[in-house]
Amino acid sequence: MWIIVVPFLAGLLIGWRSTAIARLDRFLDPLILVSLFLLLLVMGARLGSDPRVTAQLQEMGVQAVTIAAFAIAGSVLAVRLVLRGWLGG
Amino acid sequence: MGPFVAAAVVAGAFLGHAGAIPPSLTRSLDTVTTLLLGVLLFFVGVQVGGNRQAWQVVQRFGVRVLLLPLAVAAGSLAGAVAAGALLRMPLTDAGAVGAGFGWYSFSAVLLSRLHSPQLGALAFLANVLRELLAMAVTPYVARYIGRIAAVAPGGATTMDVTLPIVAKAAGEDAAVLAFLSGAVLSLLVPLLVPLFVL
Numbered sequence: 001m002w003i004i005v006v007p008f009l010a011g012l013l014i015g016w017r018s019t020a021i022a023r024l025d026r027f028l029d030p031l032i033l034v035s036l037f038l039l040l041l042v043m044g045a046r047l048g049s050d051p052r053v054t055a056q057l058q059e060m061g062v063q064a065v066t067i068a069a070f071a072i073a074g075s076v077l078a079v080r081l082v083l084r085g086w087l088g089g
Numbered sequence: 090m091g092p093f094v095a096a097a098v099v100a101g102a103f104l105g106h107a108g109a110i111p112p113s114l115t116r117s118l119d120t121v122t123t124l125l126l127g128v129l130l131f132f133v134g135v136q137v138g139g140n141r142q143a144w145q146v147v148q149r150f151g152v153r154v155l156l157l158p159l160a161v162a163a164g165s166l167a168g169a170v171a172a173g174a175l176l177r178m179p180l181t182d183a184g185a186v187g188a189g190f191g192w193y194s195f196s197a198v199l200l201s202r203l204h205s206p207q208l209g210a211l212a213f214l215a216n217v218l219r220e221l222l223a224m225a226v227t228p229y230v231a232r233y234i235g236r237i238a239a240v241a242p243g244g245a246t247t248m249d250v251t252l253p254i255v256a257k258a259a260g261e262d263a264a265v266l267a268f269l270s271g272a273v274l275s276l277l278v279p280l281l282v283p284l285f286v287l
Contacts, residue, residue, distance in 0.1 A: 004249045007127040008268070011134020018139075028136050035129040036253050037097050040224065042125060043250075044101020045110055046118040047217065054106065056214045064214040067172045068222055071187045071215075074168025075161040075241040076230055082160040083237060086153060 090228035090258050098221060130249065133256050133264065143261035147269070157266060158273035161241050162281070165190055182208055185285035189216040190244030190274045191223060191251075196282055204286045220246050224254055231259040240267045245278055247271035 047053050056064075104110060110118075137143055147154055169187020173180045185208065189196025193216035201209025223242035231239035239259035243251035248271025256264035 004123065004126055004130065005272075008130035008134040008249070008252070011131040011136075012138035013134075015135035015138025015140075023139075025136060025139065028132050032129065032132045032136070032253060032257065035125055035132065036257070037093070039122065039125040039129055039253075040094060040097035041101040041104075042118055042122050044098040044103075045105035046101075046115075046122060047221075048102035048105025049108070049110055049115045049118070050105075053214070053217070056210055060211050060214060063176055063178065064211060064218050066176055067169050067183055067186050067211075067215040068218040070168035070172035070175075071165040071190075071219055071244070072168070072222055072226060072242045074166070074171070075164035075244065076234060076238050078160040078164025078167070079157060079238045079241040080234065082156050083235065086156055 090254075091225060094228065094254060095225040098224065126250065129253050133253050137256065137261045137264050140261040143265050146262040146266055150266075154266065154269060155273065157237075157240060158270040158277070161244060161270060161274060162188075162190070162277055164241065165244060166281075181285045182211075185282055186212045186215045188278065188281040188285060189219075190278055191216050191219040191246040192244070192275060192278050193217045193220065195278060199279065199282045200286065203283055208286070219244060220250060223251050227251060227254050228258040231255075231263070236260055236263050237266060239263055240270050243267070243271065245271050245274040248275055 105115070150157075165187050166184055169183050170180050172187075173183025176183070182204070185200060185204065186196070189212050193213050196216055197209045197213035199209075200212045220243070223244070223246065226242050227239050230242055236259040239255055240247055240263060243255065246252075247255055247267035252264060252267055252271065255267040259267075
């Protein structure tokens with residue numbers, strides 16, 4: 001988990017230091033979109049091909065989806081409240 | 090953006106489930122994912138780093154920036170407990186699963202050890218689904234609810250896996266907040282999960 005942050009921090013540093021590279025911004029967009037698409041595809045494939053995941057989905061899929069969806073909804077709601085209340089919009 | 094994300098994940102899951110990917114490759118999908126994510130986060134990093142204005146949000150919010158992950162944590166736990174009530178399962182179990190904040194590998198291991206393999210399996214699946222749902226939902230939250238609110242759905246994963254999506258859908262200043270929020274939430278996972286089951 002934490003190791004994956006290293007390339008991000010390296011990118012931050014390079015982008016911050018070098019305005020020349022930052023000017024490549026519009027080339028970054030398509031690169032990001034393509035690698036994002038590939039990543040999502042591979043992540044989907046990893047889950048789809050994992051027999052554990054498909055077995056568990058049948059067994060406790062409803063519970064898992066409900067908890068996940070409610071946790072997401074709750075977190076969005078809470079952030080909205082905090083933004084209105086303390087962070088001023 | 091939203092349909093694009095959902096379509097890619099669903100297409101991948103379908104291909105994987107249909108056995109379109111040879112087993113030899115399946116085994117290395119973990120590594121492939123990590124490598125792709127590394128490359129992607131590097132690009133996003135360059136973009137965010139090069140955008141000086143993006144960093145002003147942190148100055149603007151100051152220490153109050155920490156309220157963001159705390160709100161995500163509180164909202165996730167409240168949501169998970171409410172789901173538990175609806176499902177008629179022990180509320181502490183539901184809370185413990187929700188306290189994974191999307192970090193499925195870690196929360197699953199924690200709960201298998203601290204509680205039971207069953208709850209560990211539920212933590213795995215619920216948090217995998219949180220990550221997937223977050224990817225699909227984040228663009229819509231950014232568009233219809235608010236750019237900064239787009240930091241919320243991904244939970245702890247906005248530090249890495251869902252960070253590119255927040256950056257694309259909500260902008261580079263939101264990405265800075267997302268990274269900070271995800272990092273704080275990741276630190277909270279090992280503290281909060283045991284709280285519910287011990």
